Amino acid sequence: MMKTIAATLSLQNIRFQHLVWTLLTMTLFVLANLAQAAANLEIDTPAITALKSSMQARHAQLLPHYNSGAVGLTANGLIEVRDTTAVPLKDRGGINSLVSAENTDRNALYKEIAKANGHPEWEGEVRQTFAGRWIDKAQGGWYYRSGSDWAKK
Amino acid sequence: MCNFFRNAVFALLAIYGGQAHAISSIRISVGQVSAPAGEIRNAAFQVDLKGESPSLKLNAELKPANEPQFMPFDLRCGTFWNPRIGVLECLNGMFSAKRIKVPLSAHFGIFPDDFSANIDFKQAGFSDEPGLHAGEKLTGSIRVAAKKQKDLWHWGGLFNWTEGELFWQPFYFGKAGNLFAISGTSQGPHVNIGQAILQVSDVGTMTASAQIDTQSKKAESVKVIARDVDFAGLYQLLLKPMVEKSAFGNLQVSGKADWQFEMKDMQPLNFELNLRDADIEELNGKFAFSNINAHIPWDYNEPQTLTLGYNSGYLLNLPLGTTQLQAEINRYSLTAPVLRLPILDGALKFEDVSAAYLGQKWYWHLQMQLEPITMNEFSQALGWPEMQGKIDGQVPMITYANGLLNMDGTMNFNAFKGNVGMSGLRIEDPLGTVPKLYANLHMRNIDLGDLTRTFNFGAIEGKLEGNVTDLRLENWKPVYMNAKIQTMDGNHLKKVSQRAVENITALGGEGTAAALQRTFLRFFKEFNYEKIGLSCELRQDICKMGGVESTPNGFIIVKGKGIPSVNVNGYTEYVSWADLLERMKRITETNSKMIVK
Numbered sequence: 103m104m105k106t107i108a109a110t111l112s113l114q115n116i117r118f119q120h121l122v123w124t125l126l127t128m129t130l131f132v133l134a135n136l137a138q139a140a141a142n143l144e145i146d147t148p149a150i151t152a153l154k155s156s157m158q159a160r161h162a163q164l165l166p167h168y169n170s171g172a173v174g175l176t177a178n179g180l181i182e183v184r185d186t187t188a189v190p191l192k193d194r195g196g197i198n199s200l201v202s203a204e205n206t207d208r209n210a211l212y213k214e215i216a217k218a219n220g221h222p223e224w225e226g227e228v229r230q231t232f233a234g235r236w237i238d239k240a241q242g243g244w245y246y247r248s249g250s251d252w253a254k255k
Numbered sequence: 256m257c258n259f260f261r262n263a264v265f266a267l268l269a270i271y272g273g274q275a276h277a278i279s280s281i282r283i284s285v286g287q288v289s290a291p292a293g294e295i296r297n298a299a300f301q302v303d304l305k306g307e308s309p310s311l312k313l314n315a316e317l318k319p320a321n322e323p324q325f326m327p328f329d330l331r332c333g334t335f336w337n338p339r340i341g342v343l344e345c346l347n348g349m350f351s352a353k354r355i356k357v358p359l360s361a362h363f364g365i366f367p368d369d370f371s372a373n374i375d376f377k378q379a380g381f382s383d384e385p386g387l388h389a390g391e392k393l394t395g396s397i398r399v400a401a402k403k404q405k406d407l408w409h410w411g412g413l414f415n416w417t418e419g420e421l422f423w424q425p426f427y428f429g430k431a432g433n434l435f436a437i438s439g440t441s442q443g444p445h446v447n448i449g450q451a452i453l454q455v456s457d458v459g460t461m462t463a464s465a466q467i468d469t470q471s472k473k474a475e476s477v478k479v480i481a482r483d484v485d486f487a488g489l490y491q492l493l494l495k496p497m498v499e500k501s502a503f504g505n506l507q508v509s510g511k512a513d514w515q516f517e518m519k520d521m522q523p524l525n526f527e528l529n530l531r532d533a534d535i536e537e538l539n540g541k542f543a544f545s546n547i548n549a550h551i552p553w554d555y556n557e558p559q560t561l562t563l564g565y566n567s568g569y570l571l572n573l574p575l576g577t578t579q580l581q582a583e584i585n586r587y588s589l590t591a592p593v594l595r596l597p598i599l600d601g602a603l604k605f606e607d608v609s610a611a612y613l614g615q616k617w618y619w620h621l622q623m624q625l626e627p628i629t630m631n632e633f634s635q636a637l638g639w640p641e642m643q644g645k646i647d648g649q650v651p652m653i654t655y656a657n658g659l660l661n662m663d664g665t666m667n668f669n670a671f672k673g674n675v676g677m678s679g680l681r682i683e684d685p686l687g688t689v690p691k692l693y694a695n696l697h698m699r700n701i702d703l704g705d706l707t708r709t710f711n712f713g714a715i716e717g718k719l720e721g722n723v724t725d726l727r728l729e730n731w732k733p734v735y736m737n738a739k740i741q742t743m744d745g746n747h748l749k750k751v752s753q754r755a756v757e758n759i760t761a762l763g764g765e766g767t768a769a770a771l772q773r774t775f776l777r778f779f780k781e782f783n784y785e786k787i788g789l790s791c792e793l794r795q796d797i798c799k800m801g802g803v804e805s806t807p808n809g810f811i812i813v814k815g816k817g818i819p820s821v822n823v824n825g826y827t828e829y830v831s832w833a834d835l836l837e838r839m840k841r842i843t844e845t846n847s848k849m850i851v852k
């Protein structure tokens with residue numbers, strides 16, 4: 103009888119230890135995620151406002167190219183010319199500089215958001231989060247990078 | 256091989272011409288044909304004689320000289336016949352290949368030392384693989400003729416289109432009504448283009464001449480001349496694609512221009528741009544100039560003198576008056592002892608200007624002097640409150656390299672009978688999306704009477720001094736600074752009006768209180784003070800406020816002295832910068848009376 107109780111206690115002890123470890127690991131995991139989630143992506147500074155309004159002004163020019171599949175979204179939060187032949191002839195000469203100007207703004211935006219959060223080293227995470235957001239918010243028919251291929255939304 | 260090709264065609268014409276009625280179809284296969292212009296292989300001709308009129312089917316693979324791969328193509332002629340020996344006609348034809356579809360009718364004359372082709376095309380479309388050379392819905396004609404005299408081929412060509420659009424990286428011809436005429440001679444690999452005329456709708460006429468080595472595929476020399484062309488068209492067609500990524504990539508222009516360009520051995524040799532009565536406006540509002548007359552020459556070997564004048568304009572909101580500039584251009588550098596830009600009744604004078612364009616980037620340095628400008632007009636032009644007095648100043652040295660503008664020494668401006676100095680000025684990317692400015696400011700002996708009247712703040716008599724250290728602006732808005740302004744000690748008059756006290760109190764925000772016995776002091780129009788001061792440590796949007804002294808609960812903004820005197824204390828230490836600006840705006844704009852708590 104005593105042996106059985108001892109065995110049960112010992113078993114409970116092991117279970118308890120396991121539970122403590124699980125809780126500890128989960129807490130650490132949650133804390134780590136909380137730290138990540140602490141990045142305020144909606145933070146506003148004059149630099150971020152200027153970049154967002156520059157990008158907003160350019161969006162009207164880019165929209166027909168997203169719709170036609172000429173320009174697609176990349177996995178690192180930028181855009182890329184996917185098919186030059188889908189660009190109307192009159193816009194074809196300017197498409198590369200349009201995409202390049204947008205990417206300059208996007209790179210600067212990720213950097214500024216990380217900096218405004220007081221963590222310049224978060225730039226990579228901010229970029230990845232935005233990359234996911236851009237693709238989530240993309241309209242049907244737009245293209246985005248899926249691995250090395252293009253996928254249509 | 257080229258001769259073989261010609262002989263084969265002649266053989267075909269001879270068979271077809273002589274025995275057309277004896278056979279129902281003719282088939283000829285050719286393995287490979289090479290010519291300087293390219294190669295053809297696996298060619299299969301089939302002339303069908305069964306219908307009402309003979310028709311042609313031609314399948315082959317073509318490789319133009321500048322393409323890496325063979326491209327299969329298909330030519331069909333609804334009517335294919337030769338009215339006489341050496342003459343071929345292809346009517347209701349269609350030339351098709353990958354990304355090419357050209358409905359056409361063509362007339363060829365093929366003789367041993369004489370060749371001609373007249374091709375009319377309708378609604379034709381073509382594109383290369385990356386889409387960098389493409390045409391859509393083109394309707395027009397090509398005329399080509401060549402004649403051999405001794406060892407020299409004399410040839411000429413005419414290409415015009417009346418409908419459709421053409422993109423030839425980086426140039427776009429959007430409007431139809433363009434014509435390209437070319438003539439010259441060829442001997443061996445040397446092609447001499449005696450004259451090429453490009454007549455572009457809405458631009459004007461450009462002429463060019465060139466010598467080309469077809470073996471090395473290099474242009475030995477090229478000369479392009481455009482006289483009295485439309486500047487808007489010239490900018491859209493030729494200049495914009497070349498300056499797309501610079502500050503000049505988004506302009507609206509008008510006026511007349513002459514343009515000349517010469518290259519030798521693929522290197523630019525000289526260049527000249529003359530502008531007459533031209534207007535330029537940057538579409539993001541960064542600069543504009545009207546009525547420009549300019550002579551902008553450039554020569555690889557000889558220094559040239561640039562002259563440029565305009566009647567009016569603006570640069571980053573600064574209104575510019577009638578200006579005449581002159582500078583020397585020596586290969587990739589520009590120097591000028593003085594460039595004077597009149598601004599209202601004064602001028603911005605650049606001295607010892609030196610600029611260089613290296614590795615596709617600009618580097619420059621200059622000294623700057625601001626000749627006195629009346630603040631009244633200057634402040635109005637910038638949409639600021641109307642200011643009195645004059646502003647003038649000096650900048651010892653400004654350098655610009657890698658998108659970074661740096662100022663050495665201190666820039667001094669005189670305003671409100673005092674002096675404002677700026678040191679450590681650095682601007683990153685001044686014409687970019689997010690310009691960033693770093694500077695330190697100090698002000699001394701600012702007349703508070705002038706200043707408060709200007710900003711409609713309520714009268715304060717005295718003198719003001721202040722320091723703003725580590726000022727950082729992003730997109731011209733402050734995001735960081737340690738600022739402190741205060742009245743100066745001395746024997747001068749120190750009076751503050753009741754309205755100014757009320758406004759200072761309002762500026763201090765909620766919790767700020769004027770510790771005065773309102774009951775009787777409110778009857779006084781003005782008070783004596785010992786010191787007035789405010790400080791702000793700005794971090795992003797939050798300002799940590801302070802005054803001339805600290806108290807256990809806050810800080811003193813106005814420290815009174817004598818009779819009648821008044822104290823104003825602040826209690827809110829942390830204030831949003833946007834709120835502070837809003838309060839400032841409310842006070843100076845609406846002139847509303849604030850309640851003294």
